[in-house]
Amino acid sequence: MLERLNFIEAKYEELSIKISDPSIMSNQKEWQKLCKEHSDLEVIVNAFRDYKKVEEDLEFNKEMLGSEDDKELREMAQEEIKALTERKEELSMELKLLLLPKDPNDDKNVFVEIRAGAGGEEAALFAANLFRMYTKYAETKRWKVELMSTNETDIGGFKEVVFMIKGDGAYSKLKYESGVHRVQRVPDTESSGRIHTSTATVAVLPEVADVDIEINANDIRVDVFRASGHGGQSVNTTDSAVRITHLPTGLVVSCQDEKSQLKNKEKAMKVLRARLFEIAEAERLAGIAEDRKSQVGTGDRSERIRTYNYPQGRMTDHRIGLTLYRLESFLNGDIDEAIDALITADQAEKMKAMGNTEDI
Template identity: 55%
Template sequence: MLEKLKEIALRYEDLQAQLADPGVYGDAVRLRNVTRELKELEPVVAAYHAWKTAKASREDAEKLLHDPDLRELAQEEFTAAKAECERLERELTLLLLPGDPNDHRNVILEIRSGVGGEESALFAGTLLRMYTMYAQSKGWRCETVNLSETELGGVKECSVLIEGEGAFSRLKFESGVHRVQRVPETESGGRIHTSAATVAVLPEAEEVDVEIDPKDLQIDTYRSSGAGGQHVNKTESAIRITHLPTGLVVECQDERSQYKNKDKAMKVLRSRLYERELARREEAEAASRRSQVGSGDRSERIRTYNFPQGRVTDHRIGLTLYKIDSILNGGLDELIDALVTADQAEKLRQGGGEV
């Protein structure tokens, strides 16, 4: 591990030197790559330097343990420095775990209502609100790509672009089936119903990731419209793109500009194709990118929101929290932190390390 840390420290110094080169600032792509890599390495280098400082303090204190006049004070310093070294070694072990190459990416969040009719659509709307509030709490930017609503304000399906530092790294564990148990507003008998909605979290793909032949696209335009005829657009600005080789269809009618709708739709299509390719590679390698906390398969039930009991249970890690209101208002950090920890523990187990 020590050799690896030395290599990282040298690489960090090299990247800092590159930033001092005026030529780097003239190349937008290179500048973005250098600053991104610097940001990724910074916590490792900071922890490594802190560990070296703690190690030096421990060694100095250890030498003074043989001095009768300073032994008591030296013992305190030695114990504190030793504990700090051990803490930093655990932190460095986690920091050196292989990262997800998509963690730095923005997110295409897709939510679809499932079994349960109107109640499922209302729950899908609740999930959309939850993720929007969570994104806002993180300072991320949310932009609706497509939204299909029901007459009662539920969500049949939607696509949202979420842009911000760490968006995919935090949200990637949310893919799967979310189940709700509650008494619907439309239920007069007070019976608890169970319904579900599906969430997909896709890393936003860049043009260099997926090459799309324009000949493979069928692009149709139509007039935008909302539930009950609301937001009707008199021009055909809505876009429907069909990727002929795969049959994937993406729609966008959020903007009044046909060009902007096409741009958003292409982002979603590119991300779906990128996710397909990632899934194909995973299957070929017979290894799950998300290991312990689930494959991210949209058919996998991952979480239950039980309103009568006020609880939320994540089935992948067996965690139950009795704070449903807080969670549905965007308070997802406790759940996500637990999922990240479980993922790290599994990677350590597979690598033969310990937390």
């Protein structure tokens, strides 16, 4: 680990010289690339330099403790050693986390797809609850939410809702939400007071740039139709809704929330690109499935990840055994505690897999 950190610091210093070189600065594309690389290494290098400074101070105080006769100075040295030792441990852990492989999608915007599962109308209402939970969470982060497509029911639920969340680190936080969410509660339509169990499926996909996934125009069929609201009520008098079928995979994406056919097509293409990227990633990761298994699950949308129990007012995340007895605030978007716990568990698994648990 120390050898790797020394290499990173040397690379950082080399980049510092390069980005100050006028001949390189004249090539804006190359210069920006080097600046990005320099910036990415800066956090690690600063933490490593702090670590080395703490080590020096620690060694100095240990020497003073062994050679100093003054009682007061010895006590001061002991206090300094205790504080510096704690700081050294903190920086060691920080560096281990910084050296973990970074998910290239972490900084991207995301598409979130929520679909009602088992449970009919109650499942659709639960899907609407999840949609509200994620939009409220996005508000707390000051992220922007953009609706892509909806399929509403007569009583305010969603058979399906697809939306985009734009914001720094959106994927890094929300990627753990993919999977089956289960709710246990007494539906409003239930007269006997019997608890029902319903499900909804959540898929979180990173936004994909055009260059990441190329779609051949001959591989898609675009159909236009008249948009309609729930219950069949017409909400548009023109054929502005768009349905795109990707012929090689059979994937179908439709969008009707915009009045413009062009805007609906643009949105549908974005969602299609994200879904094709997900398929490509799943195929790539299948070959290294054993290496990526972790406590927080595989991110497979068929995996049951969480239960929301209304009678007991609790939320249980089955992947890490976390139970919170504050269901109302959780469904109001206060989900950071669960997300932070999932990130910590994921990091611990990755560190274990890398053998990255020894001290520097």
